[in-house]
Amino acid sequence: MHGMTGKDAAGGGLRERKKRATRAALTEAAVRLAAEHGADHVTVEAISAAAGVSVRTFFNYFDSRDDAFVVVDADVGARVRRSLLDAPADLTPLEALREALAAELAEAERQHELWTLHAEVLRAAPHLLVRSLGAQMADEAGLAEVVAQRIAAGTREGAAAHSSGGEGRAPGLYPRLLAAVAGTAVRVSVQHWCDRQDEDVPFADVFREVFALLAAGLPAPGR
Amino acid sequence: MHGMTGKDAAGGGLRERKKRATRAALTEAAVRLAAEHGADHVTVEAISAAAGVSVRTFFNYFDSRDDAFVVVDADVGARVRRSLLDAPADLTPLEALREALAAELAEAERQHELWTLHAEVLRAAPHLLVRSLGAQMADEAGLAEVVAQRIAAGTREGAAAHSSGGEGRAPGLYPRLLAAVAGTAVRVSVQHWCDRQDEDVPFADVFREVFALLAAGLPAPGR
DNA sequence: GGCTGATTTTGCAGATCGTGCATTTTTGCA
């Protein structure tokens, strides 16, 4: 592996850093090999060899072979949640979420090479796209909880009407729905953007249009 | 090839019927065994034995072990599409889709035992819920296409403005988003209904509220 | 430097998954 990427939040110990490096090396090896030979012709043995660790170690980092292709950045979820909490209070939940996700996606688009490579791999292997959704859904619960917190903070003296469900309990219906729909919106945006890549419309435009449609209540077009 | 696809209820040949029976036996065996012993302690060998076929035959019906748990009814997608096309023309796409899904869910709720058993299994095994999403997403493309057709039929002489993408090509942004969001809505409804099963609110109520929120553009609650 | 305890990596055995191929059984039809 090459070098010295400042490793986001430079983890304190050498141990932490090395674990991060190994994990990153494994995912990168997996994605590159998949892009070259096709996702399901890549064995764990090949990935492990390319990353310079043993097969057994691979399974210390990932629960399954497919997981290596799915997770590009483990703590994107945490960043989005933080961003949501720090957002201006005058934004609606949908708007706040839109901004948080837009920022994160722009960030991801910056390492353009690995991003497009990864998109290409998922594109050619729908079965991996599904796993990717799974990872997305894992974050969904946590995201819903943060949405609930934000709403609770905003309605402090309003009638806490029916279903925010802040902090401790399971989130109410609205936060869950918002979190889930947001995830779906991201997926649809990416898919549609990939399909129409010949016309080179910026990804941000597709993304904004999707959220505009959602905010308008998915009205019937063309009437 | 004309109509008469009796494919649904009374399959034409004996062959077809027997295949359906075998497949149904396998899924039912899988779900029952999973409900009893936990999903990941059920081997294909056990499922095959319970259904009275060989292990190899199991893999003739399902691409993977997990697939036996996810697909309860193979042609629910086809029914929803048909229902969408037959819906009254004065419904918005979102409304039409809501009615189609509501009818299908009510139908599913009728075999209450297997339905709840299945929900319970997926609840205990998030990793299977993910597979379930995959099946959902497989139908998504077809659903989006039908939505596009419906819109195209409704706007015959309007400006076919930006993005319906009827019939042949890949569907436009709106149909895709609508299909995807609808699937998400179903999932969130079921999840939320399962979590709040102690308060016995009817599933239909949760479902209606979710679609009401979507139609209203996911507005900030309590303001 | 060298020692100690904790963490990580590694190899290995074994259970299960999933596939290709040839064979046998079943089904549809004349």
Add this chain to the structure above:
DNA sequence: TGCAAAAATGCACGATCTGCAAAATCAGCC
């Protein structure tokens, strides 16, 4: 009944994943 197509089966083999215990590595300390 006899025959061709389709499905079910057995078998072999590679790949995925899990415990378990030994070896290597790291952090802190004298």
